[in-house]
Amino acid sequence: MAETVTLEVTRYRPEQESEPTCQTYSVPYRKDWVVLDALNYIKDQQDGSLSYRWSCRMGVCGSCGMMVNGTPKLTCAAFLSDYLPGPVRVEPLQFFPVIRDLVVDVTDFMQKLKKVKPWIIRKEEKPLTDGEYLQTHDQLDRYKQFSMCINCMLCYSACPIYGLEQSFIGPAAIALAQRYNLDSRDEAARERLEILSEHDGLWQCTFVGECSKVCPKSVDPAGAIQQLKLTGAVHWFQSVLLPWGTR
Amino acid sequence: MSSETQYTPYHPKWYRRRVSVWWWLQNRSYAYFVLRELTSVFVGLCALLLLWHLRALVQGPETHAHFLAQMRRPIFVALNGVGLLFILFHTITWFNLAPKAMVVRLGGKRVPDWTIAGLNYVAWLLLSVAVAAVLLRG
Numbered sequence: 001m002a003e004t005v006t007l008e009v010t011r012y013r014p015e016q017e018s019e020p021t022c023q024t025y026s027v028p029y030r031k032d033w034v035v036l037d038a039l040n041y042i043k044d045q046q047d048g049s050l051s052y053r054w055s056c057r058m059g060v061c062g063s064c065g066m067m068v069n070g071t072p073k074l075t076c077a078a079f080l081s082d083y084l085p086g087p088v089r090v091e092p093l094q095f096f097p098v099i100r101d102l103v104v105d106v107t108d109f110m111q112k113l114k115k116v117k118p119w120i121i122r123k124e125e126k127p128l129t130d131g132e133y134l135q136t137h138d139q140l141d142r143y144k145q146f147s148m149c150i151n152c153m154l155c156y157s158a159c160p161i162y163g164l165e166q167s168f169i170g171p172a173a174i175a176l177a178q179r180y181n182l183d184s185r186d187e188a189a190r191e192r193l194e195i196l197s198e199h200d201g202l203w204q205c206t207f208v209g210e211c212s213k214v215c216p217k218s219v220d221p222a223g224a225i226q227q228l229k230l231t232g233a234v235h236w237f238q239s240v241l242l243p244w245g246t247r
Numbered sequence: 248m249s250s251e252t253q254y255t256p257y258h259p260k261w262y263r264r265r266v267s268v269w270w271w272l273q274n275r276s277y278a279y280f281v282l283r284e285l286t287s288v289f290v291g292l293c294a295l296l297l298l299w300h301l302r303a304l305v306q307g308p309e310t311h312a313h314f315l316a317q318m319r320r321p322i323f324v325a326l327n328g329v330g331l332l333f334i335l336f337h338t339i340t341w342f343n344l345a346p347k348a349m350v351v352r353l354g355g356k357r358v359p360d361w362t363i364a365g366l367n368y369v370a371w372l373l374l375s376v377a378v379a380a381v382l383l384r385g
Contacts, residue, residue: 014260070274097261105261138355160277163266207344208280226348 062152
């Protein structure tokens with residue numbers, strides 16, 4: 001059994017260097033350690049200047065996403081034992097601008113997410129005295145899968161379309177739009193479809209499918225995008241064949 | 248290390264890596280995707296061959312015989328062989344992806360993916376048998 005594991009970590013210190021470099025660290029191997037544990041060990045014991053994001057350590061907060069051996073992963077769920085004998089390459093999420101070391105800028109995603117209006121929109125709100133909007137189990141089941149998204153952005157990092165065309169609205173934003181479209185309490189599916197049918201919307205997707213493979217929550221954004229394409233195409237045919245029916 | 252790099256507090260100097268033109272060789276899924284996209288070229292070529300065949304049929308037996316003689320040339324045999332492989336790849340990969348786009352709900356439950364893909368394969372098989380029956384009878 002290995003006693004130590006080598007980590008090849010990308011460093012980028014904008015005050016010192018103009019492009020990222022690689023720094024090698026050797027950490028003790030423990031069966032129950034994930035890549036994030038190894039990074040924490042480095043930060044605590046070897047090099048306090050290493051920067052990276054993390055919070056919950058249990059696959060809920062979505063902030064510790066990094067490239068591990070070239071694949072976007074939540075480092076809190078990437079066990080060192082799966083990468084033996086190493087070395088394990090840890091890089092910032094690809095296709096995002098790097099601020100420092102393993103920290104990327106996520107502003108672009110945040111703006112895109114807001115653009116698809118991921119909240120419940122009603123044409124007319126019920127008065128509070130009428131009580132909650134009730135849902136059956138079936139109605140919940142329709143969108144539940146898409147509501148599991150934790151905004152970790154691994155899907156953006158896996159999407160070559162986003163890499164090549166930064167204006168693409170991207171997998172998670174579309175999956176979350178679909179999450180609200182399928183919610184029985186929401187009434188803005190048409191509005192979101194129009195936003196998503198714009199040039200940088202869902203038709204940019206060529207169905208590489210990698211977003212769904214890397215998703216740690218099995219949200220299947222690729223599925224959401226194809227389902228929306230189908231809805232969009234049906235809507236377009238309806239508007240051509242039955243222009244009065246789509247008003 | 249570069250002495251020219253300036254760092255302004257609160258205004259991060261981002262580093263953005265350019266995507267290589269070889270991005271599709273980065274992992275197997277990307278290569279598989281590009282291959283699937285490329286199959287459309289062969290689907291197009293085989294469609295053109297079919298149109299050429301139809302044109303030869305319309306123009307009479309002599310032209311048709313000439314067309315068939317052309318098709319026996321190694322280059323066309325090879326093109327058809329490679330075309331067939333790519334069309335099979337195209338069909339199978341798209342059938343397998345069909346359940347992603349088609350969500351069918353029956354009795355409040357989502358019909359499983361394998362059923363949707365399976366129905367596509369069954370339809371393919373039935374159509375192929377029908378075409379074979381017409382051709383063999385003739």
